[in-house]
Amino acid sequence: MHGLIEECLRSVPEVVHAIARAEGLVPRRVARAIARGRIVVPANPRREHRLCAIGEGCSVKVNVNVGTSGTRCDPAGELEKARAALDEGADALMDLSTGGDLPAIRRSILALDVSVGTVPVYEAVRRAGSAVDVDADLLFRVIREHCRDGVDFLTLHCGVNQEAYAALVDDPRVMGVVSRGGAFHTVMMAERGEENPLYAEFDYLCEILAEHGVVASLGDGMRPGCRSDAERLAKSTEYLALGRLAKRALSAGVERMIEGPGHMPLEQVGYNVGMLKELTGHAPLYLLGPLVTDLAPGYDHVVAAIGGAVACQHGADFLCMVSPAEHLALPDRQDIVEGTRVARIAAHVGTLSRRPDGAAVRHEEAMGRARRGLDWDEQFRLALFPGHARRIHVRDGDLETCSMCGDLCALRLAGDLLPACPKPPGEDDAA
Ligand code: SF4
CATH class of the missing domain: 3.20.20.540 (Radical SAM ThiC family, central domain)
Known part of the structure; x- marks a missing residue:
């Protein structure tokens, strides 16, 4: 990593490829940003x-x-x-x-x-x-x-x-x-x-x-x-x-x-x-x-x-x-x-x-879909803090809806009547 700025001025070092993969960015763009002082590692x-x-x-x-x-x-x-x-x-x-x-x-x-x-x-x-x-x-x-x-x-x-x-x-x-x-x-x-x-x-x-x-x-x-x-x-x-x-x-x-x-x-x-x-x-x-x-x-x-x-x-x-x-x-x-x-x-x-086109946005869209489907396991999988969310949900019992509206759950009442929104490309990639 010594002299990363100089390395990025000459080429795209392996570490930059690793960063680009992790961030979903183009390696050459990352190298250019490091060389210009816009990214640090x-x-x-x-x-x-x-x-x-x-x-x-x-x-x-x-x-x-x-x-x-x-x-x-x-x-x-x-x-x-x-x-x-x-x-x-x-x-x-x-x-x-x-x-x-x-x-x-x-x-x-x-x-x-x-x-x-x-x-x-x-x-x-x-x-x-x-x-x-x-x-x-x-x-x-x-x-x-x-x-x-x-x-x-x-x-x-x-x-x-x-x-x-x-x-x-x-x-x-x-x-x-x-x-x-x-x-x-x-x-x-x-x-x-x-x-x-x-x-x-x-x-x-x-x-x-x-x-x-x-x-x-x-x-x-x-x-x-x-x-x-x-x-x-x-x-x-x-x-x-x-x-x-x-x-x-x-x-x-x-x-x-x-x-x-x-x-x-x-x-x-x-x-x-x-x-x-x-x-x-x-x-x-x-x-x-x-x-x-x-x-x-x-x-x-x-x-x-x-x-x-x-x-x-x-x-x-x-x-x-x-x-x-x-x-x-x-x-x-x-x-x-x-x-x-x-x-x-x-x-x-x-x-x-x-990053409006990034993985974080697809992750959000996946959560919306899981909520509509009352798919609690998927909601917890997608949540930033799964254990905390699950603890709150189950404190009134392991319910199909949640205890907020209970039998008047809007999602359940209207969900079957309304067409499902198609999945955008890439949503399966959500974390
Ligand atoms: S019960 Fe109310 S708050 Fe809970 S999932 Fe259904 S609509 Fe949402």
């Missing part, structure tokens, strides 16, 4: 794992964050949460650990069969003791270690530069900085009066990433932390920096994706996604949320799914799971399960909107 050559292609034309993927904190440090529990997320269909994991033996925790997550991302600045801060004591040497050393361990993508807050910091000061926000990595870099810059090393030495950073075949996830350290911060200058200043850096990374042969906002009103989601796509040359877009209301703690997974589905309709490619514990606590296993399921629904809805 986070796959560090040091590890073998199932592929996860993110970007133009691909189905929307879901990342799940796990990781210890300084307050709750249970590495075995985090590993169990990671496995639960994979059981629920997560396409990628991020280890955001900040408590305990960070390299050991990272390696345990890296043993799983999945693309894994990390945020190296977290470990740099832990090693230095505080954000202000992190210098460029330490930060780049940690980045190299994560690359050598086999991490597939790194969140790097390169756009948190002095200009973005000045925008933060000139145009204050209610929530200030809510990204952990963004806050670390802001403190480093403010206290030391220096530029963010990831921005100042971006070419060197690209050399490291290219050497190790690791994808850069250009972090959104200035993402708004509440709806009313969405129109402040810091976010847009960072967008411009990310646009320039995305193009430089591509020129250096580095696969990269862009992380996006944050909290914002629903009506702003579409144009923010469009702006990021335009500024970055249509780089794959990785979103947390967007969270479109701040008033539903406990249900932020649902809030994020609403924003995420709309974002995918406008071009977002990769959704980060938000759990019911968001803004409240470190998620437990059940939070991870619930958040992953809801994120998968948003991703599926997003895939439907961007």
Whole structure:
């Protein structure tokens, strides 16, 4: 996988054929999109794992964050949460650990069969003791270690530069900085009066990433932390920096994706996604949320799914799971399960909107037919969460209809009178 961009400029490598088969795309089209920086495949050559292609034309993927904190440090529990997320269909994991033996925790997550991302600045801060004591040497050393361990993508807050910091000061926000990595870099810059090393030495950073075949996830350290911060200058200043850096990374042969906002009103989601796509040359877009209301703690997974589905309709490619514990606590296993399921629904809805001729749409059509036929086994087979659906259906008995209308089931009453709609070609292919 080393130098995938260069390989795709010359030919169609075998890995691209595998991706094309999995995504139902034309291999040459996938290779062209990788070469143009519109699809990334986070796959560090040091590890073998199932592929996860993110970007133009691909189905929307879901990342799940796990990781210890300084307050709750249970590495075995985090590993169990990671496995639960994979059981629920997560396409990628991020280890955001900040408590305990960070390299050991990272390696345990890296043993799983999945693309894994990390945020190296977290470990740099832990090693230095505080954000202000992190210098460029330490930060780049940690980045190299994560690359050598086999991490597939790194969140790097390169756009948190002095200009973005000045925008933060000139145009204050209610929530200030809510990204952990963004806050670390802001403190480093403010206290030391220096530029963010990831921005100042971006070419060197690209050399490291290219050497190790690791994808850069250009972090959104200035993402708004509440709806009313969405129109402040810091976010847009960072967008411009990310646009320039995305193009430089591509020129250096580095696969990269862009992380996006944050909290914002629903009506702003579409144009923010469009702006990021335009500024970055249509780089794959990785979103947390967007969270479109701040008033539903406990249900932020649902809030994020609403924003995420709309974002995918406008071009977002990769959704980060938000759990019911968001803004409240470190998620437990059940939070991870619930958040992953809801994120998968948003991703599926997003895939439907961007692939109207794809397998996901045929899958939907098959479900309509199974419902009309009151074919419960087929409905459960097609459902995203079969066990959950079956449990609800059978709780009033194993009925021919369901207990909602019972003997007045509309499907049964009118079904025999109306002609059946013919199956579209390919429906038999539905999962
Ligand atoms: S009983 Fe009502 S809700 Fe249930 S399958 Fe029939 S029409 Fe649908």
